[in-house]
Amino acid sequence: MEVRVVTPDGVERHKPGDLPDLVTRGDGVLWVDVPEADPDAARVLGEVFGFHPRAVQDCLQRNAVPKVHLYGDHVFVVLHAPEAGRGGHIHYVELDQFVGPRYLVTVHGPVNPAVDPAVARRETDAVAARTDGGRFRPASGPELSAAVVSALSGRMRDHLSTQTREVWRYEQQVTGGQLGDPERFLDGMFRVRHGLLAVRTMASLSHEVYGRMHALAVFGPEGQRLLENTVDQFQRLATMARTQEDYLQGVMDFYQTRANTKMMIAAERLAVIAAVTLPVTALSSVLGMNVIVNSATDPALLTELLIVMVAMSITLLIWAKRQGWW
Numbered sequence: 001m002e003v004r005v006v007t008p009d010g011v012e013r014h015k016p017g018d019l020p021d022l023v024t025r026g027d028g029v030l031w032v033d034v035p036e037a038d039p040d041a042a043r044v045l046g047e048v049f050g051f052h053p054r055a056v057q058d059c060l061q062r063n064a065v066p067k068v069h070l071y072g073d074h075v076f077v078v079l080h081a082p083e084a085g086r087g088g089h090i091h092y093v094e095l096d097q098f099v100g101p102r103y104l105v106t107v108h109g110p111v112n113p114a115v116d117p118a119v120a121r122r123e124t125d126a127v128a129a130r131t132d133g134g135r136f137r138p139a140s141g142p143e144l145s146a147a148v149v150s151a152l153s154g155r156m157r158d159h160l161s162t163q164t165r166e167v168w169r170y171e172q173q174v175t176g177g178q179l180g181d182p183e184r185f186l187d188g189m190f191r192v193r194h195g196l197l198a199v200r201t202m203a204s205l206s207h208e209v210y211g212r213m214h215a216l217a218v219f220g221p222e223g224q225r226l227l228e229n230t231v232d233q234f235q236r237l238a239t240m241a242r243t244q245e246d247y248l249q250g251v252m253d254f255y256q257t258r259a260n261t262k263m264m265i266a267a268e269r270l271a272v273i274a275a276v277t278l279p280v281t282a283l284s285s286v287l288g289m290n291v292i293v294n295s296a297t298d299p300a301l302l303t304e305l306l307i308v309m310v311a312m313s314i315t316l317l318i319w320a321k322r323q324g325w326w
Contacts, residue, residue: 001041002033004131006138011131019048023103029138030103031131033124034059035117037096037107049105051076051098059096059107066205068213074100075218077145077209078109080202081152082159083119088191090198091115095123095152099145099219106148123151142219146226153206153233156199160241163195167248174255185255193248200241207234 003019005012007028014022022030034041037059045056055069055076069076076098083091094109108120118125127147130136138144170189213219214227 001035001044002031002128004031004033004128005029006031006131006144008137010134016044019044023048026102028102029141029144031128031144032103032105033121033128034105034107035121037109041107045098045105045107049098051105055098059109062092062110063094063096066202066209068209070216070218074098074103075213077213079149079152079206079209081123081155082195082198082202083115084159084162084195085112085114088194090195092198092202093120095120095148097145097148100141102141104141104144104148122155123148126151140223142223142226146230149210149230150233153203153230153237156203156237159195160199160237160244163192163199164244166192166195167244167251170248171251174251174258177258186252189248189252189255193245193252196241196245196248200238200245203234203237203241207231207238210234 001016003014003016003022005014005022005025005028012028019032032044034045042056042060045051045059046053051074052069052071055071058067058076058078063078065078066080067076067078077096079095079097080092081095083093085091091112091114093111093115096107096109098105098107106124108117108124111117111120127136127144130147131138136147138147166188170185170192173185210227210231214224214231217224219227
């Protein structure tokens with residue numbers, strides 16, 4: 001657990017044992033970052049800060065969707081960020097926040113064992129580096145929270161950029177006719193669409209959460225600008241992700257059209273083969289046993305039969321050509 005007090009003059013680091021005194025301190029912005037919610041952290045959240053037991057419990061478990069709970073002197077917010085996993089799987093990295101006028105408590109929710117725990121702290125570490133380096137001096141808890149959320153939306157934007165590059169790659173392959181194994185090709189495009197859908201879902205749900213906070217003016221008149229900026233970020237991310245989804249769907253439709261066209265051409269060629277060979281096969285099967293026999297084969301009749309068969313094949317080929325089948 002990292003405890004900081006950000007003041008206009010610098011950043012003070014404290015021990016968790018100093019929290020009872022720091023909570024009542026009147027100057028600076030108190031920032032408590034909990035890398036992993038455990039019983040000790042839950043005790044601090046409940047006893048020192050007096051947070052609602054349900055909100056504390058939410059920090060100890062994984063939450064399927066973002067949420068916001070409003071309390072008398074603070075706001076509890078749950079958000080998610082995307083993290084690419086194996087095989088196109090998208091991990092939901094959870095970030096919980098308790099935002100008060102003079103403090104921010106960030107709690108990193110449980111993550112999949114396949115995810116590096118450091119990944120969950122990416123946003124808070126980035127903002128902490130800015131405060132420690134003197135590049136950012138928040139004057140309130142909402143301002144500090146807005147910086148963390150902006151970093152989280154940046155992760156969404158980076159993930160969206162990665163998926164967009166994949167969309168471009170598939171578009172170039174489809175238009176260039178370099179399709180390779182159709183099954184693997186389609187599987188890859190569906191995985192990219194899954195990545196775009198994950199970003200759009202996270203951004204859309206987060207937009208709804210912050211839209212409600214803005215509608216209720218939870219941070220007061222001075223915090224409306226921060227909420228408006230956050231709402232706009234999530235809305236734009238959702239729109240861009242949906243646009244890329246539509247573009248990828250167009251690529252998939254183009255690919256499926258080309259594949260269906262090739263199948264149709266192949267079916268037409270098979271029909272030509274069948275049309276050419278079937279009458280000949282039928283004729284030979286009926287007359288062969290009567291014309292070609294081991295004891296007495298009539299050469300003249302056999303020659304006449306072969307000429308008829310060749311003429312039939314040529315006639316059928318000419319007819320198929322006029323029909324545009326080949």
